[in-house]
Amino acid sequence: MKDIYKNNKNNYNKMIQSVTRYYKDYTKLLEKNFMEPQHLYNEEDRAGTFPANGHDIYNYVARYNMANLQIQAIMKLDGRLDFDKLKQAVKLSIVVEPILGCRFIEDRKPYWKPLDNINMIDFCTFEETENIDQAIHNFIRDDVDLDFAPMVNVRLIRSGRSDVLAIKMNHACCDGIGTQEYVQLLADIYTKLNQKNGTFEPEPRIAGRKDQDRMFAELGITNQDAIFIPGSDICMPTWPFPWEQSGSNTILMSVSRLHSGHLEEISKYAKSLDATVNDYILTAYYRAMLEMGQPIYGVPMEIPVTIDLRRYLPDHKTMAIRNFSGSVNTRLIMLINEPFNRTLKRVSNMMKKIKKGYPGLQSAIGLERLENINFKETLAYYQADTSKTQSTCPLYFGDKCVPTLSNLGILSKSLISFGNNTVIDAFILPPVVRAPGLLLMTSTYNSVLTLAVGYYKSTVSKENIDRLLSLIKNELIQGYKS
Template identity: 25%
Template sequence: MEPMPTLSNSESSVAEFSPSARWSFGRQVCPQRFPANFADMCQFLVGHANTQQVHVIVRYDGRIDATHLQRALRMVVVAEPILGCRFVEHWYRPYWQRRDDHESMDLCTVVESVYPERELAEFLEAEMDPRVDPMIHVRVIRGDRDTLCYKMNHVAGDAPSLMKIIAMVSKNYLQGRTGPDVAPTVNLRSRDHSEVIRHFPISHRLRVIGSFLANQRKTRNLWLLKADQVGERRDGGHYYIRRLEPDVGVAAAKLAKRKRTTMTVVMLAVLYRTLRRHIGVTGEEGLGVGTTVDHRNYLPAKERELSPVANLSGPSRMFVPLPADASLEQVVEVINEQFKRSHKQRLLGLNYPGVILAMPVIRWLLLPVPFGWVHRLLKWGTRSQLRGLVRACGLANAGEMAPLFPEFDGVKVVDALATVSIYRAAGMGFFMSQFNGAVTISLGATESLAKPEVCELILDGISQELCSLEESSRPMPSASTEVPGQ
């Protein structure tokens, strides 16, 4: 593995910034420390923060200029200072500490490989400690064509944050090829959910708290795996990725249009049917599926564009009280009704602890409680779940990714997909992404979450459900009339 060369002052205006007690960028002053918000702490409290990662894999039809890519990425780290920090696990309140080596740390490495897929799998599964390692890293796997993998620790930001980083890298790359680098504007806006909450009136905040409390009762209706579907190993872990043909995505989009809903709702229904019919998992009274909602959508448009790299997303749960033999369209209708109701009430995705804990009154009540106590209490309370058979299941949708990737010096992107973290227990999370209509589903898991054959069986079931949907959408061939004697 060969690290990219460090930029000199003559190569980039970004490298002219030098460390001091407080970082100065023109008129902007960047502090050495940033507070860790409740969403950051929630991601860390999940445990196994080293495997809490978000990835985007990009395949090109040629080779890109990795030196310019490194420069473009380094400018993003300057613009989004949280990426140049490390997470400090303080006993009272964790915080982000600016790294001393943020100008020289390896952000982009190039690896020549005759087995690019093996190299990619090793990079995806390698741990990333937020207390030691950089928050963002890019690997260029070089053969006849380049495969690029963006890798970000989830403690620093969510999937929309990584999409924003990629867009910024693309912009910086193209600008750097046509002219001199421009010193980036440092984003010092708050990363806390309070930025979202402050736009809500008191009545809306009370409804959010009420929705959160009501939702806690329903979370007991979780999926229950069988004992032979779960292994013992809680280390390591693998990614299971399934790419479907474009026609399958078109069929799912047609169903979404016919039901006046979204692709996310259709995929949640497919996931529900797969787990009930192909895996045979059971639950109490009703079974739930969840999806991740970007809370930036609650911000005004101008503030949404300026939102920094942060964890500003949260899960929204839908509960399906239907039997295993319910049709896909029935499941879509049940989930869509709940989805629309939450959206209309402006509660979609807001029954999330990070939102509740960011409210001023709750924050004031928790002020004397040390982080270390909460960490130990959470570990004690979830110990049985981490080694049990109960699972919460959900799916996040990255959407269509093609617009994120312009041509680099005539080198085009031929495929792109996203993956989520490697989960060890309790939560079974799937990630969906699209590239020019082709759908990719991914799952990261250790044996303690589900055995490899179970993970493969789930992805097989999702493929079968979607392929049957594609077949049912095909027009029936017209009957031909045979003329005797011809």
């Protein structure tokens, strides 16, 4: 047994050294740009445009062989919507959130520019079908023109007497919580238009630096650089995973669901151990990952967790739909034959310590600093980075992965209504990330918990992704029964 721990620890130390070298170039890039004076750009050339923040830049760059940038919401209604009113509601939503009608402009200091042909764009389309599942599947797999398509795409899919509303959001301008906000905005506008003599007066909302300024002011932070810890958000690919040494640009999505009843039991059980539902889900993720490959015991294993930075705002809301998420690395030593309740207790204690240190703040400051880097240098770094690693990921990382959890929580405390119609089922799908990344997104609506993972064809088999979700689901159910 001692030999197992010793060998694992030696391998872990070698991995840390390798990945630390891997990120040194990026640290040098940050230091270089902060030491050199930044040239000003001509504000007059950008009349009518919107600045891109560090969150936008980071997510946008992921389009270059790292992720597909699509966050998608799928909603089933209990009846039919009025398509003409829906189209009108979508157009009005673009007026309210102008960023959704823009494209990202790659410049020394990137910005958002309104689409030139915005009046000619079909933001909302209609499809009638006898095979609703295939239609949803096709929508999910549809590619989006990342250069000229708008940031939002809505499709009403009709089958029989009921509709499914499907929405694509571009992660370059909007995170998972922002997607939830857009769903509610669209529902509110449609409901007002559906009322007798109903009208909606749109008031444009512009995302800027005020959200960051409000957050730092609320936390009493006046000097971000003084508290920044370089490399604190670096995550080690420590988990064995069955990657395949090939790949394609075809995206696939696997979904698993826990229906009503389970979530209530999970919540009660977690509360009995002074833990949260998020702690419980993270525990199931850790334990499932342990079963996916050769177990690694006695060394810290990592799972990054996304953090909604809106939690630090006084009203918990940004001034407009936008990216406002950070992340924190969780690290847990895996123990042999540990029961679920003991793993949960350790995860809960770990998360309590993390929460005392303002989770997500370090990554947020890091993204702030990204705004000061010349975009061409940032892009060149990531392009060189991915060209070295993505095509031979299993060789480069030694069959390891970085599993990440993004738990969006409850999408709406009450059922969402579009006029007289109610959304009876809903879930959100994550962006598809390339190896070694592995993003699990969870969301809850109407007491149903949805687990979703996207992946690229031939980088990992469908059977192994489905197996992972099955293991997580089994841990979620058996955990409260243990």
